Amino acid sequence: MSADTLDLSRLRRFPDIEAPNLVAVDASDRLILDEAADAVASAAPGTVVVINDHYGALTLGAIGLHGASDVRVHVDMLTGERALDTNAEDSGLAGTYRHLSLVPELVDGARVVLVQLPRGLDALEEIAQLIAAHAHPDVVVIAGGRVKHMSRGMNDVLGRSFSSVTATLGRQKSRALVATGPTASDAVYPKKVVDDERGLWIVAHGAAFAGPQVDVGSRYLLTFLDTMGPTASTAIDLGCGTGVLATELASARPDLTVTAIDASDAAVRSTTATLEANHLAGRVAVVREDGLGERAAGSADLIVCNPPFHVGATLAPDAALRMIRGAARVLTDGGELWTVFNSRLAHAGALRRMVGPTEIMGDNGTFTVTRTVRPARKAAR
Incomplete structure (x- = not known):
């Protein structure tokens, strides 16, 4: 052509x-x-x-x-x-x-x-x-x-x-x-709003998922924050959106090295601004990447993820499956993947097949939270 x-x-x-x-x-x-x-x-x-x-x-x-x-x-x-x-x-x-x-x-x-x-x-x-x-x-x-x-x-x-x-x-x-x-108009982007329940500032550009608020899935996942990877030293917020999960991890765990990843330019810019608004600039590496393809194998002890289940307006479970598959490669042996997803989706089975033993940590009737542990890799012969 x-x-x-x-x-x-x-x-x-x-x-x-x-x-x-x-x-x-x-x-x-x-x-x-x-x-x-x-x-x-x-x-x-x-x-x-x-x-x-x-x-x-x-x-x-x-x-x-x-x-x-x-x-x-x-x-x-x-x-x-x-x-x-x-x-x-x-x-x-x-x-x-x-x-x-x-x-x-x-x-x-x-x-x-x-x-x-x-x-x-x-x-x-x-x-x-x-x-x-x-x-x-x-x-x-x-x-x-x-x-x-x-x-x-x-x-x-x-x-x-x-x-x-x-x-x-x-x-x-x-x-x-x-x-x-x-015509002249007052610029309002990015929007900056405080979440009173968590005492968290959220900054969002227009295209960022959920805007300047904690979406209901992430809010439910955050109720398990204290039990996520207690011995982890490295963590990834995969599909970071406005950076809510990365910000809360970095704030609660000063010893944790956190990386926030998203393919959206609006998400990366929003996450960076959210971290700055919460006085955590420099604590989290924010990168624009397509999933985990550029991450080294066995490089993360903890991955948290609120995966998408649509591409635009089309139901596309493959988007979440790509993220799950990537997590299986990037997690360390014994590393944990925490996910939240719509309860009607069959992600728990995919997590068991692709990553390892999976436990349902909570189900509120709308969203399900799971914890998946990456089993030890077989030694090369």
């Missing part, structure tokens, strides 16, 4: 989960690109921005189909960012864009911004406020998604940051919102 013969249908999700019911390019990607064709084609180099691209369709389409150059891109999930890079390499378009976090530099002076609408309104509001505050006054924002995942609230969110918000005609169960005329 080359730039002048770009075929969006050949893009892949890899290294993210690939399955028959999961696609790399959908109708909303194509609709956004079609609606933005003239604006992108006439935009000066460096003035086209792509936000929330899933696997590279918007970025590579803007470049390979509409002639954009020096495109600035923000992809929250590391798997999506790597998929974009892989697809760009395969398409002969490597080096034609730049990755940036959701910061002012991403949209400074932008004239055209293409957005795959996030599921959460907080995530969209942070994006809208950033564009309105730092893009060119004549910026046009084309934000699209699948109709089943869109709501009137998205129009309202965009309307708080732009004077004009209109909807395109629907096509193949997709629709785009076009926003122009950025």
Whole structure:
């Protein structure tokens, strides 16, 4: 595949989960690109921005189909960012864009911004406020998604940051919102809230899971904090979100070396800010990684995890199974994996098969907490 013969249908999700019911390019990607064709084609180099691209369709389409150059891109999930890079390499378009976090530099002076609408309104509001505050006054924002995942609230969110918000005609169960005329608004991200029950400050960017609160699963898991890996010296908060588990571990166990890991840029930035807000900056290493693939085998005595069971809107248990499989490799002999999950899911069986003996420590009717011990590895012959 080359730039002048770009075929969006050949893009892949890899290294993210690939399955028959999961696609790399959908109708909303194509609709956004079609609606933005003239604006992108006439935009000066460096003035086209792509936000929330899933696997590279918007970025590579803007470049390979509409002639954009020096495109600035923000992809929250590391798997999506790597998929974009892989697809760009395969398409002969490597080096034609730049990755940036959701910061002012991403949209400074932008004239055209293409957005795959996030599921959460907080995530969209942070994006809208950033564009309105730092893009060119004549910026046009084309934000699209699948109709089943869109709501009137998205129009309202965009309307708080732009004077004009209109909807395109629907096509193949997709629709785009076009926003122009950025207006001044008070920046509210990241949000910072204290959890009175735990005396914990939580800081959350818009796309961070659960926002500035302790989600109910993690709150239940934290009730077992005092019994987790009592002899552990190294711990990992896997899928750290806003860093609640890592912060509580580091606070309760000053002798524990804690690492917080998440593939989401918003999560990593939120966790870092949460630690700072609780005067624990420097106590926890916060890294953006795809699961535990970059961790050494047998390097953690304790892993705590509130695994996801959806990829976007799709039920995808493989996401949690990848995390469980990674924990089996990274745990030391006798190391403990503590998880919390929706009680209707069969994760306990997977934990026993993939990691080791698993005990159900609690079940409140909605969530189940388990403790799994990694058995000793067999000595090599």
